[in-house]
Amino acid sequence: MLQQKIPATVITGFLGAGKTTIIRNMLMNAGGKKIALIINEFGDLGVDGEVLKGCGAENCTEDDIIELTNGCICCTVADDFVPTMQKLLERDVKPDHIVIETSGLALPQPLVAAFNWPDIRTRVTVDGVVTVVDSAAVAAGRFADDHDRVDAMREADDSLDHDSPIEELFEDQLTCADLIVLNKTDLLDGEGVARVRAEVAERIARKPTLIEAKNGDVPALVLLGLGVGTEDDIENRKSHHELEHEALHESGEAHDHHHDHDEFESFVMKLPPIADPAGFVERLKDVIATHDVLRLKGFIDVPGKPMRLVIQAVGSRVDTYFDRPWAAGETRETRLVVIGLHEWDYGAVAEAVEKAAS
Numbered sequence: 001m002l003q004q005k006i007p008a009t010v011i012t013g014f015l016g017a018g019k020t021t022i023i024r025n026m027l028m029n030a031g032g033k034k035i036a037l038i039i040n041e042f043g044d045l046g047v048d049g050e051v052l053k054g055c056g057a058e059n060c061t062e063d064d065i066i067e068l069t070n071g072c073i074c075c076t077v078a079d080d081f082v083p084t085m086q087k088l089l090e091r092d093v094k095p096d097h098i099v100i101e102t103s104g105l106a107l108p109q110p111l112v113a114a115f116n117w118p119d120i121r122t123r124v125t126v127d128g129v130v131t132v133v134d135s136a137a138v139a140a141g142r143f144a145d146d147h148d149r150v151d152a153m154r155e156a157d158d159s160l161d162h163d164s165p166i167e168e169l170f171e172d173q174l175t176c177a178d179l180i181v182l183n184k185t186d187l188l189d190g191e192g193v194a195r196v197r198a199e200v201a202e203r204i205a206r207k208p209t210l211i212e213a214k215n216g217d218v219p220a221l222v223l224l225g226l227g228v229g230t231e232d233d234i235e236n237r238k239s240h241h242e243l244e245h246e247a248l249h250e251s252g253e254a255h256d257h258h259h260d261h262d263e264f265e266s267f268v269m270k271l272p273p274i275a276d277p278a279g280f281v282e283r284l285k286d287v288i289a290t291h292d293v294l295r296l297k298g299f300i301d302v303p304g305k306p307m308r309l310v311i312q313a314v315g316s317r318v319d320t321y322f323d324r325p326w327a328a329g330e331t332r333e334t335r336l337v338v339i340g341l342h343e344w345d346y347g348a349v350a351e352a353v354e355k356a357a358s
Helices: 019-028 047-053 077-089 108-114 135-139 147-156 165-175 190-202 230-236 240-251 277-291 346-357
Strands: 006-013 035-040 065-068 097-101 124-134 179-183 209-212 264-271 295-300 307-314 317-325 334-341
Touching (some): 006 019, 019 035, 077 108, 108 124, 108 230, 124 165, 135 190, 165 240, 190 209, 277 307, 277 317, 277 346, 334 346
Parallel strands (some): 006 124, 035 097, 124 179, 179 209
Antiparallel strands (some): 264 334, 295 307, 307 317
């Protein structure tokens, strides 16, 4: 009798779209399914894994959460992801479902293609790719083309390069999706949500299902059990990078085969305890706006508070919440990972964050 393949769900989406919140909610309502998590983050501080370990779901213990922080998962498939999957499948007690949260800067296509490796394909199938969208960011035009402005800039300077790696990444994550979750719709009115729907649909030739969500609240039954087998259809979901490579190959031009993240940089900061988190958040908003910080997340040590304060910032929106008590023997410290575009003055950013914390 053939052994049934273990389903795996890939959850992708741009920085700060709400992937971790969706997974946290899913774990708390998984109906007893034993879930194994593979968490990949851009940057050395494993914030998302730490947050999920603190959720206390019995069906997903700390041993079931595997963190990959050696680089973006789409660039380390052979070195990190495949060995991790092999070790997971060698366990005596197999998971009922595997959930993979990619870095917000990852292309999902190479990851899905890795499920066609012979020793993985026979035992695991991609149940579906779920792409999470920050609806409020899209409505604000963060990924929208401003054609009039670009045309005006081109007229002023023909040498300008207007290609947007962030925009291409956003479209690549949509292209690979079986289900698109328009998250944070509670921050928009009905007209705004309609514009986001139209914007997302316009950017992809395929037409996956679109659903709306508030605060990452999506039923586990919706996320799990799609039954797509996405690895069999990956050739129809090519990224901009792959399409460009094919075009150059046909023309006979040389092309770099590697997808990299030279456009982005991250660094980890350790700060003193923050006695006034609300004031810190307000000052941090100015730092983010001034220095064009894409993403900031981490943990804050608040003196006199027994619990750890989680901070998550996307653009000018900064959220904080206490997730769990500091563990016995755990070092109480404020740790942040900051992500921005390449060639930013990260020394100035670090100095500004330190000043905001003082």
